[in-house]
Amino acid sequence: MEILQNELNENFKQLNITCAGLDYEIKISKKGKVLKNKKKNNHDISELSKSFLHNRKKNYIFEEGIFVPALFELGIMTESGKIITSKYDKFKQINRFAECVDDALKNCSKDSLEIIDFGCGKSYLTFVLYYYITEIKKIRAHITGLDLKKDVIEKCRMTAEKYKYAGLDFICADIKDYVPETAPDMVVTLHACDTATDYALYNAISWNSKYIFSVPCCQHELNSKINLKNFSILSDHGLIKERFSALATDAIRAKILELCGYKTDILEFIDIENSPKNLLIRAEKNKLPNEYKQRVIKSEIKKFTNELGAEITLQNLIFSK
Ligand SMILES: C[S@@+](CC[C@H](N)C(=O)[O-])C[C@H]1O[C@@H](n2cnc3c(N)ncnc32)[C@H](O)[C@@H]1O
Structure with missing residues (x-):
């Protein structure tokens, strides 16, 4: 609570808290007035906690196990779609690069x-x-x-x-x-x-x-x-x-x-x-x-x-x- 209070005093102007059943919103107006609001939601707590896990699996554009002919031909992937260990860094680089291009497209x-x-x-x-x-x-x-x-x-x-x-x-x-x-x-x-x-x-x-x-x-x-x-x-x-x-x-x-x-x-x-x-x-x-x-x-x-x-x-x- 102390940390949140400090952050709202100094660095942030809005706080949104989502719980199973209720959403809370706290806003600090330009004049420094604190505005509070809450409303009901239908969130399921187990789904919510899953979406906030920081170490959840990243979805890449190219997944290991899915055969991509170009990656096989270039010696990055085997015929069964497994990434060759020494090429893992290259695989990640081009995967992320493709993801950035995809965002733009x-x-x-x-x-x-x-x-x-x-x-x-x-x-x-x-x-x-x-x-x-x-x-x-x-x-x-x-x-x-x-x-x-x-x-x-x-x-x-x-x-x-x-x-x-x-x-x-x-x-x-x-x-x-x-x-x-x-x-x-x-x-x-x-x-x-x-x-x-x-x-x-x-x-x-x-x-x-x-x-x-x-x-x-x-x-x-x-x-x-x-x-x-x-x-x-x-x-x-x-x-x-x-x-x-x-x-x-x-x-x-x-x-x-x-x-x-x-x-x-x-x-x-x-x-x-x-x-x-x-x-x-x-x-x-x-x-x-x-x-x-x-x-x-x-x-x-x-x-x-x-x-x-x-x-x-x-x-x-x-x-x-
Ligand atoms: C470190 S490699 C990267 C290759 C590839 N893009 C990759 O990520 O696997 C850099 C490449 O840039 C090429 N290169 C460097 N200077 C160049 C230039 N002036 N014109 C064309 N290619 C150049 C080199 O021949 C080399 O193949």
Whole structure:
């Protein structure tokens, strides 16, 4: 009771309590008046307690035990649908990634989607997204996986052919040189190395892509350029400098997306034990901020990078336009 009283005094303005049979609502008005209300409900206590269990089983888009051809072909799952132990982290990553994409698609009215996966590598994510969007959601989609590695891209092409995935293409190219035939609605990256993520974000912004889902990785650029004169405390521990640089890089990226009219969040899309590179930049195209807001955002970015004594590739690409 004491804790609740303190919270209502300081941090919260409303408390809702649900019990079997009764709902209570306590609100604090703007003038500080306490308003109380209660009403009957038909909740069953055993059902209620089940829904509040924190360790309840998470429902993933792809469940272990349910056969997914793409996951089998890519060596993540056995024929009986069991996840191969060494691939469990990858399975979780693509599952959660697909879940985030699925959330966005719930409000999407398009009946066909153009998607690109930059730095697709072995294309676990590309295949799984294709399977999920076209075979489960029954949305028409053309997905392109792009990577620098010729042999890997060749293997992906053969797999797509084997499964007759006609809307799936693989291209061997550098992200920064890629010019699409049709501007993608969605750009995804999962652990595209260092500045590859910047080029991917820059492309998405230039193409006005509606959705961006990007999990960055090895953000070395800032780490190598940052001026430690202003941050001497960071130079004592390489690990701290590295993590700080990675977080600063993603903070600048998120601000630039905001400047370019994207509603942007950064979320921990999987637990850190599945991968330490677990931040997802999720952005959805919205309105451009007004001129005043743009000036404020630009000066925020400038001030921060002046302090760091270094800029990131995305910033240079956007501001040199
Ligand atoms: C860590 S792997 C991630 C692969 C895959 N997305 C996954 O999650 O399994 C990063 C990939 O990005 C590719 N890559 C890095 N820089 C690139 C660039 N400039 N253009 C295209 N691909 C790039 C690499 O070849 C590599 O396959």
